[in-house]
């Protein structure tokens with residue numbers, strides 16, 4: 001049976017980064033994905049500038065656009081441009097971006113097999129056995145309460161490893177085996193890549209469009225790429241009941257893309273951070289979407305998939321090199337680097353998406369607030385500081401409301 005130090009399940013940004021880092025540390029690593037690469041992944045492809053602070057790979061060739069701010073609107077009726085003089089984010093298409101990261105992992109020595117469905121994991125003699133089926137077939141329903149699958153499945157190929165990194169995204173199997181029945185907060189989202197004239201993307205070129213209010217407890221977006229506009233909606237509180245209806249409403253109300261029919265849209269859940277979890281059990285770790293590591297305010301997950309994978313692979317490499325089995329350093333690092341920020345973002349999210357009208361008025365009246373947020377995206381400010389600013393504004397709003405009446409807040 002083939003044996004690896006580490007098997008990474010899933011070759012999105014999280015899995016590819018983990019494999020890249022491990023291969024560069026001289027660890028034998030296999031990465032497995034069920035899709036044929038390059039593959040489409042429903043995603044806005046907004047990559048905040050703070051990626052520059054952590055990524056060693058040159059991603060220039062995949063950058064479709066560099067964004068300097070946003071046009072914020074409320075229910076597509078009124079809007080305000082809040083542009084910075086410095087870049088805030090990059091726009092990428094996920095098929096090209098993910099393939100670049102993956103090819104760097106393979107160049108560094110990682111083995112990769114695609115079109116291979118991981119269907120089960122069990123404890124093996126020297127770690128774990130991973131059951132892989134080349135024929136895409138439905139996954140077995142998770143054995144709730146039973147933990148690991150006790151045996152293989154007929155027709156599966158079995159790979160052995162000492163450690164497993166679950167980078168298999170929102171619907172992944174590794175989480176289901178590690179934490180059967182865990183409660184998650186899934187944002188409902190729909191995304192389409194809409195082909196448009198270059199001229200239209202030029203007009204959009206250096207800003208994104210974000211609408212508050214068009215979908216309850218969430219936002220809608222249009223992100224400009226080369227020859228495409230990526231448009232989508234995400235509802236953050238539970239699963240919005242009618243995402244398709246809201247998506248169509250948004251597209252039809254958008255002056256740049258209404259009437260466009262040449263696109264397909266796809267829904268996908270976004271597992272936004274809910275509460276800190278231990279993402280390590282035995283020799284298995286969860287990274288990125290598999291571990292619900294998505295910013296609960298903006299729904300940003302690419303950066304966090306990459307960063308969590310870097311941390312996970314450092315911890316696994318050290319364990320392998322020093323002959324230790326304890327991987328708890330991963331959870332410790334997440335609890336200082338990720339969770340305080342996610343908890344602050346959660347509070348901002350509660351305020352903004354409960355009161356989108358007030359938030360839109362606040363942004364319009366205080367454009368400097370947008371710059372503070374852009375600095376969070378640049379990695380030059382923290383959500384916790386941004387939250388304090390919002391709380392002080394909310395405090396003064398409450399005073400105004402008490403003086404002038406609450407309707408003043410919704411004007």
Ligand SMILES: Cc1cc2nc3c(=O)[nH]c(=O)nc-3n(C[C@H](O)[C@H](O)[C@H](O)COP(=O)(O)OP(=O)(O)OC[C@H]3O[C@@H](n4cnc5c(N)ncnc54)[C@H](O)[C@@H]3O)c2cc1C
Pocket residue numbers: 009010011012013014015032033034035041042043044045046047048116117118119167168169170171172173189190191232267268269270287288289290294299300301302303305
């Ligand atoms: C509509 C939408 C818009 C978004 N927009 C943005 C955005 O603009 N910016 C941003 O930062 N984030 C965005 N996100 C979130 C972002 O897409 C994710 O956070 C990110 O893709 C997480 O990366 P990952 O590597 O953890 O998982 P993924 O990218 O989901 O990769 C998981 C991989 O695992 C594979 N896999 C799954 N199960 C198995 C299995 N059983 N066997 C083998 N392989 C398996 C899948 O094929 C997939 O390739 C958006 C999400 C959605 C749904």
